[in-house]
Amino acid sequence: MRSTFRERSLGTSARDQAYVALRKAIVGAELEPGRRLSENQLAELIGVSRTPVRDALARLRDERLVAIVPQLGTFVTYIDEEAIADAHFVREALEVSAIRIAARDAGVDQLRDLHENLEAQERAVADDDAASFARLDDDLHRQLCDLSGREVAWRLSERTRGQLDRVRLLSLPEAGYRGQMLAEHRAVVGAVAGHDAVAAERELRSHQRMVLSSLPAIRDAHPEYFQED
Amino acid sequence: MRSTFRERSLGTSARDQAYVALRKAIVGAELEPGRRLSENQLAELIGVSRTPVRDALARLRDERLVAIVPQLGTFVTYIDEEAIADAHFVREALEVSAIRIAARDAGVDQLRDLHENLEAQERAVADDDAASFARLDDDLHRQLCDLSGREVAWRLSERTRGQLDRVRLLSLPEAGYRGQMLAEHRAVVGAVAGHDAVAAERELRSHQRMVLSSLPAIRDAHPEYFQED
DNA sequence: GCTTGCGTACTTGTATACTAGTACGCGACA
DNA sequence: TGTCGCGTACTAGTATACAAGTACGCAAGC
Numbered sequence: 001m002r003s004t005f006r007e008r009s010l011g012t013s014a015r016d017q018a019y020v021a022l023r024k025a026i027v028g029a030e031l032e033p034g035r036r037l038s039e040n041q042l043a044e045l046i047g048v049s050r051t052p053v054r055d056a057l058a059r060l061r062d063e064r065l066v067a068i069v070p071q072l073g074t075f076v077t078y079i080d081e082e083a084i085a086d087a088h089f090v091r092e093a094l095e096v097s098a099i100r101i102a103a104r105d106a107g108v109d110q111l112r113d114l115h116e117n118l119e120a121q122e123r124a125v126a127d128d129d130a131a132s133f134a135r136l137d138d139d140l141h142r143q144l145c146d147l148s149g150r151e152v153a154w155r156l157s158e159r160t161r162g163q164l165d166r167v168r169l170l171s172l173p174e175a176g177y178r179g180q181m182l183a184e185h186r187a188v189v190g191a192v193a194g195h196d197a198v199a200a201e202r203e204l205r206s207h208q209r210m211v212l213s214s215l216p217a218i219r220d221a222h223p224e225y226f227q228e229d
Numbered sequence: 230m231r232s233t234f235r236e237r238s239l240g241t242s243a244r245d246q247a248y249v250a251l252r253k254a255i256v257g258a259e260l261e262p263g264r265r266l267s268e269n270q271l272a273e274l275i276g277v278s279r280t281p282v283r284d285a286l287a288r289l290r291d292e293r294l295v296a297i298v299p300q301l302g303t304f305v306t307y308i309d310e311e312a313i314a315d316a317h318f319v320r321e322a323l324e325v326s327a328i329r330i331a332a333r334d335a336g337v338d339q340l341r342d343l344h345e346n347l348e349a350q351e352r353a354v355a356d357d358d359a360a361s362f363a364r365l366d367d368d369l370h371r372q373l374c375d376l377s378g379r380e381v382a383w384r385l386s387e388r389t390r391g392q393l394d395r396v397r398l399l400s401l402p403e404a405g406y407r408g409q410m411l412a413e414h415r416a417v418v419g420a421v422a423g424h425d426a427v428a429a430e431r432e433l434r435s436h437q438r439m440v441l442s443s444l445p446a447i448r449d450a451h452p453e454y455f456q457e458d
Numbered sequence: 459g460c461t462t463g464c465g466t467a468c469t470t471g472t473a474t475a476c477t478a479g480t481a482c483g484c485g486a487c488a
Numbered sequence: 489t490g491t492c493g494c495g496t497a498c499t500a501g502t503a504t505a506c507a508a509g510t511a512c513g514c515a516a517g518c
Contacts, residue, residue, distance in 0.1 A: 013299075014472065039500070049473040054500085055287070070242075071479045071500055086381035093326035093382075097318065152315035153322075156385065243502065268470070278503040283470085300470055300509045 014048040018056035021046055026065050026076055027165045033078040033225045037066065063162040078227040079166060081215065087160035092208050094153045095145060096201050099188070102147035103197040110147055114189045117143065121185060125178045133178050140185055144192070144204075164211050170222065171214035184210070243277040248285035250275055255294050255305055256394045262307040262454045266295065292391040307456040308395060310444065316389035321437050323382045324374060325430050328417070331376035332426040339376055343418045346372065350414060354407045362407050369414055373421070373433075393440050399451065400443035413439070 012020075022042070025031045043053045057074055060066045064083050068074045077083070106114075117140045124133040145154035184207040191200035219226055241249075251271065254260045272282045286303055289295045293312050297303045306312070335343075346369050353362040374383035413436040420429035448455055 036499095038498085040498095043473095050500095051472055051474090058284070058287070068500075069480095072481080073499055086379055089326065089377075089379045090323070090381060090385060093322040094319065097322035097325075148318075150315055150318045152319060156319060265469095267468085269468095272503095279470095280502055280504090297470075298510095301511085302469055 014052035015055045018042070018046050018048055018052045019059055022053075022056050022060060023063075023065065023162065026060070027162060027169055029166070029170060029222075029225070031076050033076050035076045037074040037076065039074065060162070063159055065162045065166075079218070079225045080227060084163050084167060084212070084215065087163035088208065088212060091157050091160045091164070092205060094157045095141065095208070096204055098145045098148035098150060098153040099192065099200045099204050100197045101149065102144055103192045103195055103200040105149075106147050106192055106195070110143075111189075111193050114140070114143060114192065118182070118186060118189055121182050125182055130173065130178070133181075137181065137185075140189075144188070147192075167211055167214060167218060170218045170225075181207075181210070243281035244284040247271070247275050247277055247281045248288055251282075251285050251289060252292075252294065252391065255289070256391060256398055258395070258399060258451075258454070260305050262305050264305045266303045266305065268303065289391070292388055294391045294395075308447070308454045309456060313392050313396060313441070313444065316392035317437065317441060320386050320389045320393070321434060323386045324370065324437070325433055327374045327377035327379060327382040328421065328429045328433050329426045330378065331373055332421045332424055332429040334378075335376050335421055335424070339372075340418075340422050343369070343372060343421065347411070347415060347418055350411050354411055359407070362410075366410065366414075369418075373417070376421075396440055396443060396447060399447045399454075410436075410439070 022031070031037070037057070039050050039053050039057070042057075043050045046053065057066055057068060061068050064077055064080075064086075066074055067077050117136055121133060121136045121140070123129075124136060141157070142154045145151070145157060184203065187203040188200060188207060191197075191203050251260070260266065266286070268279050268282050268286070271286075272279045275282065286295055286297060290297050293306055293309075293315075295303055296306050346365055350362060350365045350369070352358075353365060370386070371383045374380070374386060413432065416432040417429060417436060420426075420432050
């Protein structure tokens, strides 16, 4: 089929294309919580067959962004505080374990990379560049995970992002939000640079709790996105 | 097809059937590391079509028990110390985080369940019942995870089991192995019962490290199961 | 004898056809 | 008017057909 060649970016499979498109739509609430999804409709919409769509949905189910009920339907999950608490728990457990090792082992080259990231974040804050900041935020957390030598830490932590991103994107970008994030990132990196594992753990825990604080506001703004309306 | 009705246990899908069969074969080294798997052959062997086999293989790839190379083949992964270290890292991070909460919050009913499990383990050790002991071991860890209120802890920890089970099953059942396991389980449960989070964490970490100690012996016995022969 | 190139027989990825099962509306009946 | 029951139109699960790409052996030429 010509369209597959034309529309599909180089090096990306139909499965990845479907996954990226669906994840973006769900996290951005374009496909709102509770919405019923038809594999056939999605396949037609994305321009692939049902098979890669099903693969993508299976992956999204792992992230608890959709729920698949056999012979009945596939639904975008409601925002569930339990699911978000689970995501937070996993992210905290993995990244804290990683940063303990990172604080112990980090070398000068790696610390330089961390500081370079912080400088880039500083520029992004100054330029009010939300997209760059979000990317750098992710990069920093990945760097910290990778410093532990256990790349699985980031791989699994990343999977919890779906739940947390949904919260982040829905929360209104308050003034000074990115500035506070940057300050917390500085505190975390500072503790790692000082090889202070206890402080690094404390700062990271405090930092990760931030995203949870915006939940009540979202519930007020979008009660229909939650299970009990 | 009649066979699907006849051979498939009640309530289990073809996908689950394929997953269970393949996982068992790989963990038990019936399908040895490095072995090339053909989706078509596996489908015929298990008695289902390629679709559920592919679903099962995708799940096994998540557990790093197989590696799928597009247009080339699917292979049973070699035993990789990095992969095992990753599995250990994840298991430790999640269960330690969970047991801290468990030690703080555990109530009398839940502690009674833990002690009942220990008593059952005692009987299994006395009866030299390996299968029961393995099941009770899993149950205990799941109970400890569930005590944290974050059932995701066990769900993810369980996924690392593939790597660790492969080590466990290959390691010769040394005399007194289960007795030592039971003693460590007692220490962990004792710390939880005493609401001593620090001790619980220490005992759990020590306990989990045990499985790693058998790795060198396995490498000696089965060098062909490792990447560099 | 060695190298090169093509053809065949695989592989996974994707598309489509078919099966089993659920929800729901509409019509018949009490 | 209310209720029961069946038929239709969906659903996801599974099976199969097709496409794209890799490995490898064998034959031809140097």
